[in-house]
Amino acid sequence: MSVFDTIRIAASGLTAERFRMDVASSNIANQRSTRNAAGTGPYQPVAPFFQAMTMTADGGQGVAATGLVAIGGDPIRVYDPTHPDADKQGFVAYPDVDIAAQMADLMGAARSYSMNATVTAAAKQSALDAIELGR
Amino acid sequence: MAGIDPLGGVASLLRTAATQAASGTGAAAPLGETGGVGGVGGVGSTGSVTGAQDAGGSFLDSLGDALNGLNTQLNTADASMASFASGGSADLHTVMLELQQASIGLKTGIAVRDKLVEAYQEIMRLQI
Numbered sequence: 001m002s003v004f005d006t007i008r009i010a011a012s013g014l015t016a017e018r019f020r021m022d023v024a025s026s027n028i029a030n031q032r033s034t035r036n037a038a039g040t041g042p043y044q045p046v047a048p049f050f051q052a053m054t055m056t057a058d059g060g061q062g063v064a065a066t067g068l069v070a071i072g073g074d075p076i077r078v079y080d081p082t083h084p085d086a087d088k089q090g091f092v093a094y095p096d097v098d099i100a101a102q103m104a105d106l107m108g109a110a111r112s113y114s115m116n117a118t119v120t121a122a123a124k125q126s127a128l129d130a131i132e133l134g135r
Numbered sequence: 136m137a138g139i140d141p142l143g144g145v146a147s148l149l150r151t152a153a154t155q156a157a158s159g160t161g162a163a164a165p166l167g168e169t170g171g172v173g174g175v176g177g178v179g180s181t182g183s184v185t186g187a188q189d190a191g192g193s194f195l196d197s198l199g200d201a202l203n204g205l206n207t208q209l210n211t212a213d214a215s216m217a218s219f220a221s222g223g224s225a226d227l228h229t230v231m232l233e234l235q236q237a238s239i240g241l242k243t244g245i246a247v248r249d250k251l252v253e254a255y256q257e258i259m260r261l262q263i
Binding site for chain 2 (some may be wrong): 003004007014015018104117120124127128131134135
């Protein structure tokens with residue numbers, strides 16, 4: 001039941017929201033990537049999913065990103081026979097990234113990050129108030 | 136940060152000593168409160184100090200525990216800051232929060248030190 005427990009839980013939230021921003025950033029950066037990292041096809045847009053995890057002795061729960069799930073529909077096929085990644089019919093597959101949704105997610109992550117930062121500030125102020133009690 | 140570490144440790148020791156002195160003079164209630172504050176600070180040794188006292192352990196041991204706890208905190212903050220500065224994988228918020236925790240621990244130590252000195256001066260006046 002330490003003030004630091006609050007900070008640790010909020011820190012897990014900060015880390016999770018950072019990760020969410022990383023993922024949105026990756027989706028936005030790769031909206032025109034016709035090859036994924038393995039070179040086996042167009043980039044696959046993803047979304048993180050999170051899980052609560054017990055972090056403190058009294059059952060306080062932090063959060064952790066547990067993985068990524070594929071989002072978006074089938075790749076968008078655009079006719080461009082000169083493109084190096086065009087298939088036999090001359091179509092190039094681009095990832096189906098919903099930019100509006102990604103930007104909304106990015107803003108949500110940034111706001112959530114601020115909220116967790118506010119929690120840490122409150123916990124810190126509580127600790128300082130507690131110290132003041134002894135003065 | 137490295138220069139601050141020893142200072143923090145000393146402050147923590149002094150504080151613990153002050154708390155002990157206060158309890159020795161019968162100021163048990165204030166001591167208990169101070170112990171709670173020490174727990175919040177994560178020094179952790181304040182609680183064990185009380186335990187050691189019950190078991191007849193030495194005051195210096197308790198002092199050393201408190202000092203070590205605070206030093207560990209400061210060293211952790213120091214290490215993550217160094218890791219961040221050298222391009223390591225540490226998150227910025229992790230570094231700042233560890234610095235913050237070390238700062239709160241140090242402030243707690245200083246508060247206990249103040250209480251100790253206060254108790255000491257009280258005793259000196261009694262003797263006069």
